[in-house]
Amino acid sequence: MSEPSTVEPGAPVPTSEAAAPAVELAGITKRFPGVVANRDVDIRVRGGTVHAVVGENGAGKSTLMKILYGAQRPDEGTIRIAGRDVELRSPADAISHGVGMVFQHFMLADNLSVLENVVLGAEGRHGIGDGARRRVLELSQAYGLGVDPDPLVADLGVGDRQRVEILKVLYRGARILILDEPTAVLVPQEVAELFANLRALKDQGLTVIFISHKLDEVITVADEITVMRRGSTVATVLPAEVTARQLAELMVGSELPSPQTRESTVTDVMALRVEGVTLRATDGRTLLADIDFAIRRGEVLGIAGVEGNGQAELVETVMGMRTPAAGRVLLGEQDVTRWSTRRRREAGIGYIPEDRHRHGLLLEAPLWENRVLGHQTTPPNARGPWINRAGARADTRRIVERYDVRTPGIDVVASALSGGNQQKLIVGREMSGEPLVLIAAHPTRGVDVGAQAAIWEYLRQARADGLAVLLVSADLDELIGLSDTIRVILRGRVIAALDPSDVSPEQLGSAMTGAGAPA
């Protein structure tokens, strides 16, 4: 980094001892084929503090944390724990140096008790009997976690499960805890409780590394904040000295790609209507309740919500991958509720899936075959019952050119491309053949900033050309910037309709938790 804007925490903060930092990463570089995930990363985490690492999706936070808990090894650079150089070859190695990871997606066995979950895989430490139970209670007490060892994990709420995860790591002897997006799954009260827990851990001398992109939370709980952008650390700041806005600017850098859509292009021609759609799981749980909305040509309707509140189910219902128990889906004036996915796609619904690896690509197939995927039956990919190879290949070249997919050719397999280029290929594919409606689920997730700006621009152009877009995103700026109208979804219900022109990300965020009053 030629011009490091790193603000060394010069002014000694109260708890600062002369001792070496708990964790020190110096010059960490990690390359993946086609992309440098981390470049010259420097972070110093003082013992007994909460240190936040913030950055956009794709900024390299996850890779860095994987390196720190031993799941991946850096190509260059050193890791120092409590002043000693260490090599972390595996998570077991990391835990033996006192570094433990609390994952965003809990890794607990539902059918086991809390105690069993904590002990599982660490039976060697305190056995599986009374010794283990004593230790669990001790830890729970010492750190104020309030974990009861006996109930089944299946019966616990999300907040409790997270505390069990934390306890699991402590039980294994961790002194440095990494928490990956711990608040993504929590409602506001639970977030407050979590922060109280983190402070208790800190007071006991433990070190917490907190990964997030929710800037308000970071400012509330962290003692220091390191900002990452494009794989590098760009600054370390004290929360008292920055605002959320300044942090955001550090995160996106000087270019500040903005997802603002200019003037409205909404027409009065109905493109997609969802009427009273209700969806139930096989066990009878209601996944979607009475969802209603309409999208006109040239309109972008954004769906906001904490992940797991029915967005994925809604998208799959509109795509015909799930059958609603009640309600209708209309494309134009046509009732398509009973149509197959293929028929809907043929009728002009494009689909950018949330998980491109699972739903968007054939990873081991060449790019041109991936161009065909999802459009097997329409020109230029098909001629009658035949696949039109020449047509598909020519059109793949067009997409690669037009959407700036960085690849040596159209015969390389999809998994050889970086995430951003894979996504550009998918966007290009789904925009081909002039779709009437585009279902875009997290279209820029895990994509580098350049590709993100490009994808936003494609969406904007398509909207101007009359495309109706259903946009599901966890990126609130993206939602506010691109949408003409926003619906907030919570536990499978639409609980609010907001106008993006007079809502801030903060207001939208609180509406998503059910706290905010509908505007």
Next chain:
Amino acid sequence: MRRVDVGRLGLTLAAPVLAVLVAVGLTTLVLLAVGDPVSTTWGTILDAGADPRSVALTLSSATTYYLSAVAVAIGFRMGLFNIGVDGQYRLAAFVAALVAGSVSLPAPLHVGLAIVVAALVGAMWASIAGLLKVTRGVSEVISTIMLNAIATSLVAFLLREFRSPVLGANNIGTEPIPASGRVPGLPLVPGTPERVYGLVVLAVAVGIGYAVLVDRTRFGFDLRAAGGSQSAAVASGVDVRRMVVSAMLLSGGVAGLVGLPELLGASYTYSQTFPAGLGFTGIAIALLGRNHPVGIALGALLWAYLDVSANPLQILAGVSSEIVEIMKGITVLAVVVAYEVVRRHRLAREQRQVARELTAGARTPEQVPA
């Protein structure tokens, strides 16, 4: 682009060649370990290649193996493991023998009838597994294994019910198929009176059909998509349940043909001595040929050649012909490993290529104004 393709072709060939070399090496070690003559053994096996009769026998045997392996490969292409080819072809050959042995028709129609009946019976028997999978979620691996056992018993039972008195007392079989339903052998190999099964033509046609279907049609694309990633196939609009049933029908239909070269070209009756186990050989060959129409053909030829060349081993080299079975087994294991190694190598190679392209192209994201 050309350059890439050449490299790819080399990699594709590397795996099976490597596997065969490993198999030869390990088999040699086995020979050494038990003190059998190494050079005489390999000499005997290689000599078969120069013998016209052995070549003709190899082609005949490969015809059957090829059909069997294609049947398995159709399932493999969409991630279905049709272990039931064995039961499918035996039941199909039996019913075809029964039908063809009881009618009298002009020659082409008679043969055509036998082929259609065999394909239909094979398809129907396989569809049971397909339907069980899509309606009840039964793994096709389990159901086809069970259906093999059922087919064995069913054929044994029906054979007694419909036995013909024509055969001798030591064997029971169906009424022999009259001359109009027989397919004469082809004198493909000069220098030997031994003829190749006439239905080698059918095997070639099935191979071409398979290649065209899988690589050129929408149906084939859906099949491969479902095999590559079921979730992505569903999102792309493939009706996976229907594909499961279609793939099983097709696989079973081709499986039904496996017994025909023998039935219409040599035995003319389905008797207790009708060859069994060809379906399992098909699995090994499909693996060896990587489900590729040409690859399978090479695999089938190799397999058949090893079989044929093993026969004189006991007499000429004093080595048990089972040594060839050992070599086949090692080849299959080695090829599975080799394909995985090559697959990873290829992926890494392409990723490096992409990376090179990126760094060579315009700017790297390093030059960002701070």
